[in-house]
Amino acid sequence: MRTFKNFVIFTLLLFSIQSIGQSFPNKPVKIIVPYGAGGISDIAARLIANKLSQMWQQAVIVDNKVGGGGFIAMNAVAKSEPDGYTLLVATVAEFTIAQHLNKNQSLNTANEFIPISLLLDTPMLIVVNADKNINSVAQLINQSKGQTGGISFASPGIGTLNHLMGERFAAEAGAKLVHIPYKGGAQAVLAIVSGEVPIGVAGAAVVTSFIESGKLKVLGLASRQRSKEHPDWPTLIESGLKDFVESNWVAIAAPQGVPKEIIQKMNTDINKVLQLDDVKEQILKLGAEPVGSSPEILSERIKKDSDRYGKLIEKLKLKLD
Numbered sequence: 001m002r003t004f005k006n007f008v009i010f011t012l013l014l015f016s017i018q019s020i021g022q023s024f025p026n027k028p029v030k031i032i033v034p035y036g037a038g039g040i041s042d043i044a045a046r047l048i049a050n051k052l053s054q055m056w057q058q059a060v061i062v063d064n065k066v067g068g069g070g071f072i073a074m075n076a077v078a079k080s081e082p083d084g085y086t087l088l089v090a091t092v093a094e095f096t097i098a099q100h101l102n103k104n105q106s107l108n109t110a111n112e113f114i115p116i117s118l119l120l121d122t123p124m125l126i127v128v129n130a131d132k133n134i135n136s137v138a139q140l141i142n143q144s145k146g147q148t149g150g151i152s153f154a155s156p157g158i159g160t161l162n163h164l165m166g167e168r169f170a171a172e173a174g175a176k177l178v179h180i181p182y183k184g185g186a187q188a189v190l191a192i193v194s195g196e197v198p199i200g201v202a203g204a205a206v207v208t209s210f211i212e213s214g215k216l217k218v219l220g221l222a223s224r225q226r227s228k229e230h231p232d233w234p235t236l237i238e239s240g241l242k243d244f245v246e247s248n249w250v251a252i253a254a255p256q257g258v259p260k261e262i263i264q265k266m267n268t269d270i271n272k273v274l275q276l277d278d279v280k281e282q283i284l285k286l287g288a289e290p291v292g293s294s295p296e297i298l299s300e301r302i303k304k305d306s307d308r309y310g311k312l313i314e315k316l317k318l319k320l321d
Contacts, residue, residue, distance in 0.1 A: 024084055024262045028059040031252070032077050033089045034070035035156060038186025040203040040288070041089045044119045044250040047282060051273040066183055069159045070094035071107065078112040082257030084266065088113065090253040093160040096305040100313045101159045113253040114263055115298035117270045122203040122288035124165050124222040124246040125233070126153075130215050132198050137220050137239035140199065141175045150176030154188040154200035157181045162188070162201040164309065165222065165246045167316055169201075172241055192216060203248045204230075204287030222246040229284060249291070251298055267295060 029052070031045050042064060049060040065073040074094055080086035095109050128134045134143060144151040155162035158181045170177040180197050182188040185206045192200040193215050204227070210216040211230075220236035224245055227233055236244040252270060254263060273279055274292040283290045293301075 024265055025056050025058045027085065028061055029056070029085050029087065030061045030063055031087045031089060032073045033062060033064045034066070034073035034091070034094060036064055036066050036184030036186055038189075038206070039156060039184045040120075040122055040205045040248060041091050041250050042184075042186075043205060043286065045089045047279060048119060048252070048270060048273055051276065051279060052269060055269055055273070069098060069102075069157060074107050074109075074112070077253075078107060078255050080255055082255045084254060084258045084262040086255065087116070087266075088253045088255075090115070090251040091161075092248050092305060092309075093157075095251075095253075095302050097161065097164060097309050097313070098159050099306070100310040101318060109253075109302070112256055114256055114258055115295045115302065116252040116254055116263060117267050117295065118291040118293040118298050118301065119250045119252060119270070119274065120205075120283050120288045121247050121249045121291050122205045122286070123227070124161065124248060125202055125204055125207060126166075126169065126199065126219045126222075126236070127192060127202055127207055127211070127216045128199045128219055129192055129195050130217050131195060134199070134219070135217065137173065137236065137241070140219055141173050144176040145174075147176070150178050151199060152178045152180045152197045154180050154182055154191045154197040156185040156188050157183060161246065161248045162203075164312065164316075164318070166201045167318055168246075168312060169236070169241070169244070171316055172244065189216075205283075208285070208287045220244075227287060230287060249301065251293075263295060 031049055033042050033045050035041050045062045049062050053060040065076055070093060074088060077086055077088040134140050153166045155166060163179060166177060166179060169175065182191060185202060188200055189202055189206050191197045193210055207216055211218060218233045220239055221227060221233045222236055222244055226235060271292040274290045280290050
């Protein structure tokens with residue numbers, strides 16, 4: 001009798017756990033983005049949110065919480081109810097770079113968040129204002145050495161991959177560059193387009209339209225091979241920078257404590273969205289690649305990149321300004 005009773009309890013518990021995942025979501029879901037509108041993380045969030053909203057028949061709201069090098073957004077999600085209704089757009093900067101630049105960072109991403117899925121991966125570019133007489137990496141290096149104070153480069157902010165790549169480029173190419181941080185990728189790109197800053201480091205997805213309209217020029221793509229969609233973009237490796245490969249991934253994460261069944265449902269549905277032909281087409285047009293992954297693969301990517309960037313930051317002796 002006791003065995004039967006335990007069996008009934010186990011069966012009811014299993015049914016209850018399964019129903020949690022099946023009934024999710026039954027109210028609006030919020031995706032918090034650490035950067036302003038128009039950047040790669042915002043673009044990815046809005047693209048996914050639109051499709052998930054249609055799939056789930058629930059509103060999926062994108063909320064931009066800018067500031068603190070991503071800390072404001074991360075803190076908001078970490079302190080939210082762990083029910084799957086508040087999610088975070090995770091990027092290389094917050095999950096693999098920040099802890100190496102700021103040892104006193106109060107949020108430990110491994111303890112505070114559950115990875116859900118990679119969304120997309122976008123190669124990084126060094127771009128220049130089209131009116132500037134800089135048409136190659138070699139010219140950039142020579143001009144930077146000839147100018148008092150060097151040449152300024154824009155990034156979405158201190159501690160971003162863009163910032164780190166610019167510092168790496170300067171060190172390995174022997175260029176004299178000065179970092180100018182902005183509040184997000186869109187603002188940084190507009191600064192280059194307007195001529196406020198001559199060059200910048202940006203994800204391909206954020207600058208492709210400006211390149212195609214003739215407002216920006218590509219000096220170098222941080223990839224092993226040229227882009228199939230944009231074969232006229234030279235790689236930095238072609239310019240003599242050995243193994244210079246950098247890409248900015250964008251992912252989705254949830255606060256610790258969200259039930260496994262909800263994490264699995266979100267992972268399955270997000271990966272379905274990334275396989276839709278129109279979604280893939282939009283991402284590829286931006287110069288990025290749709291990825292999709294299991295939570296385990298994303299966790300491995302975070303650890304691998306964190307180890308690599310930790311060593312690079314130590315080598316470059318970078319610190320928060």
